[in-house]
Amino acid sequence: MTRADLIIIVIAIAALPLFYWQLWGPNYPGTDVDIIVAGEKPQRHSLLRNQTLHIHGRLGDSIVAIKNGKAAFIGSPCPNKQCIRSGWLDDNGETSACLPNGIMLSVIGDGIARFDSINF
Amino acid sequence: MKNSRIAIFVLMLTALLSLSACSNRDAPPVYRSQILAFGTIVELSLFDVSAAEGDKLSSDIRNMMEAFHHRWHAWENGPLLALNHALSQSGHSRLSADDAALIAQSLTLAKASGGLFHPALGKLIALWGFHSNELPQSPPSKQAIDATLAMLPALDQISVDSNSNEIYNRSGKPVYFDLGGFAKGVIIDRSIEVLRQHGVNNAIVNAGGDLRAIGAAGERPWRIGIRHPRDFGVFASLTIKEDESVFTSGDYERYFEYEGRRYHHIIDPRSGAPADSVASVTVLHHDGATADAAATALFIAGTQQWQRVAKAMGIEHVMIIDKNNKVLITPELAQRMEYEVSPPPIIEIHALP
Numbered sequence: 001m002t003r004a005d006l007i008i009i010v011i012a013i014a015a016l017p018l019f020y021w022q023l024w025g026p027n028y029p030g031t032d033v034d035i036i037v038a039g040e041k042p043q044r045h046s047l048l049r050n051q052t053l054h055i056h057g058r059l060g061d062s063i064v065a066i067k068n069g070k071a072a073f074i075g076s077p078c079p080n081k082q083c084i085r086s087g088w089l090d091d092n093g094e095t096s097a098c099l100p101n102g103i104m105l106s107v108i109g110d111g112i113a114r115f116d117s118i119n120f
Numbered sequence: 121m122k123n124s125r126i127a128i129f130v131l132m133l134t135a136l137l138s139l140s141a142c143s144n145r146d147a148p149p150v151y152r153s154q155i156l157a158f159g160t161i162v163e164l165s166l167f168d169v170s171a172a173e174g175d176k177l178s179s180d181i182r183n184m185m186e187a188f189h190h191r192w193h194a195w196e197n198g199p200l201l202a203l204n205h206a207l208s209q210s211g212h213s214r215l216s217a218d219d220a221a222l223i224a225q226s227l228t229l230a231k232a233s234g235g236l237f238h239p240a241l242g243k244l245i246a247l248w249g250f251h252s253n254e255l256p257q258s259p260p261s262k263q264a265i266d267a268t269l270a271m272l273p274a275l276d277q278i279s280v281d282s283n284s285n286e287i288y289n290r291s292g293k294p295v296y297f298d299l300g301g302f303a304k305g306v307i308i309d310r311s312i313e314v315l316r317q318h319g320v321n322n323a324i325v326n327a328g329g330d331l332r333a334i335g336a337a338g339e340r341p342w343r344i345g346i347r348h349p350r351d352f353g354v355f356a357s358l359t360i361k362e363d364e365s366v367f368t369s370g371d372y373e374r375y376f377e378y379e380g381r382r383y384h385h386i387i388d389p390r391s392g393a394p395a396d397s398v399a400s401v402t403v404l405h406h407d408g409a410t411a412d413a414a415a416t417a418l419f420i421a422g423t424q425q426w427q428r429v430a431k432a433m434g435i436e437h438v439m440i441i442d443k444n445n446k447v448l449i450t451p452e453l454a455q456r457m458e459y460e461v462s463p464p465p466i467i468e469i470h471a472l473p
Contacts, residue, residue: 116150116333119402
C-alpha cells in the first residue's frame with residue numbers, strides 16, 4: 001500500500017460523517033405538494049414546476065403559488081389571512097391550511113422526516 | 121497496486137450503499153393522510169396499513185369527527201345550543217347515554233382541576249369574541265367581564281344522573297357548555313378506538329397539533345417534536361412508550377392583538393381574562409381527554425399553582441415554557457425530553473408535592 005492509498009482511505013473514512021449527515025441530518029426537502037380541499041382527494045403538484053393555482057373552496061378561490069421548490073398561499077378570501085401569514089413551505093411534512101376556506105397544503109418528500117408527528 | 125485501489129473503491133461504495141440501505145430500513149411503511157375535520161387539520165399516521173385500508177379508515181374517522189363536531193359545536197345552531205337553552209330555562213334535560221357520560225367526564229375533570237378547566241365557560245368565551253371563525257378586534261370592557269362572571273354557574277350545582285342520563289342545573293343561573301378545552305382529546309381517543317377495532321395497533325392521531333400515539337413505527341418508537349412557542353421549528357422532542365397522548369396549550373394558538381398586547385383564547389374562569397403567566401404547557405398522559413383538560417387547567421394555573429393542580433389531576437408528565445423560554449418540568453418528563461434548540465434552554469426540574 002502506497003502513501004496515496006492511505007490518503008484515499010483517510011478521505012473515505014473522513015467522508016463518512018458527511019454521508020451520514022446527508023442521510024440523517026435535520027433538513028428534509030420536499031418534492032411535491034398535496035393540495036387538499038375538504039372532503040376531496042388530494043391533488044399532487046411537483047415543487048419543481050413553478051405555477052400559480054386557483055383552488056376553489058367554501059368561501060371562494062384560494063391562490064396557491066409554487067415557486068423554486070416552495071409552496072404557499074398567496075391569496076385567500078378568508079378574513080384573517082392566517083394561511084398567507086404562515087409563509088412558504090418546503091420541508092417534507094410541513095403543512096399550512098386555510099380552515100375557513102377548507103383548503104390545506106402538505107409538502108411530501110422522499111426523505112425521512114425526523115419526527116413522526118409535531119405537537120403544538 | 122491496481123487491485124488495492126479497486127478494493128478501496130469497492131469498500132467506499134459498500135460503505136455508502138450500506139448507509140443508504142439503513143436509511144431505507146429506517147423509513148417505515150407508514151400510511152399518512154391529512155384530512156380537514158373538526159375545524160382543524162387531522163393527520164393520521166398508520167403503521168403497516170395498505171393505502172385502501174388507510175383511505176377507508178380516514179374516511180370513517182373524518183365522518184365521526186364531523187358528526188361529533190356538529191354535536192358539540194359551541195356557537196353554531198345545533199344540539200349543544202339546544203341543551204344550553206334547556207338547562208338555562210328549565211334546569212333539566214335528558215341526554216343519550218353517550219352524551220351523559222361525556223358531560224359527566226368533563227365535570228369530573230373540572231372538579232379535579234379545582235374549576236380551572238371549566239366546561240361551562242361559553243358565555244365568557246363568547247364575550248371575548250372567540251365564538252366566531254373571525255378573530256375579535258378588541259377586548260370586552262371590565263364591567264361586561266364582571267357581569268358575565270357573576271352569572272357563571274357553580275360547577276357543583278350541575279350534575280348528571282348516570283342511571284337516567286338526566287342532567288340538572290340547580291345553580292339558578294344560565295349554563296353555556298363549551299367543551300373546547302376537552303373535546304379534541306375525546307375525539308382523538310375515539311379515533312384511536314376506531315383504529316384498534318380495525319386491528320390497527322400502531323398509529324398516531326394528530327388533530328391540530330394535539331395527538332395520541334399507540335404502539336410503534338415497527339422496530340422503533342414514534343418520534344414526536346414539540347414546536348417552539350415563540351419561534352419556527354421544534355423546541356424539544358421525545359419518543360412514545362406504548363400508548364401516550366401529548367397535548368399542548370399555548371398562547372399562540374388563537375389570539376388577537378390590541379394596543380400592543382396579546383389576548384389569547386384560554387380564559388381564566390377566576391378573572392374572566394386570558395391567563396397570562398406562561399407561553400405554553402405540554403402534558404403527557406395516557407388518555408387524550410384528560411391530557412387536553414389538564415393542559416388547559418395547568419396553563420391557567422400558571423407558574424405558581426401548576427404543581428398542585430397537576431397532582432390533583434393525576435398528571436405526572438408536565439413541561440411548562442414560561443415567557444422567557446425557561447423550562448419548568450417534572451422529573452418524570454425531564455428524563456425523557458431532548459431539547460432541539462441551541463443554546464439549550466434554562467431548565468428547572470420541579471417534583472410534584
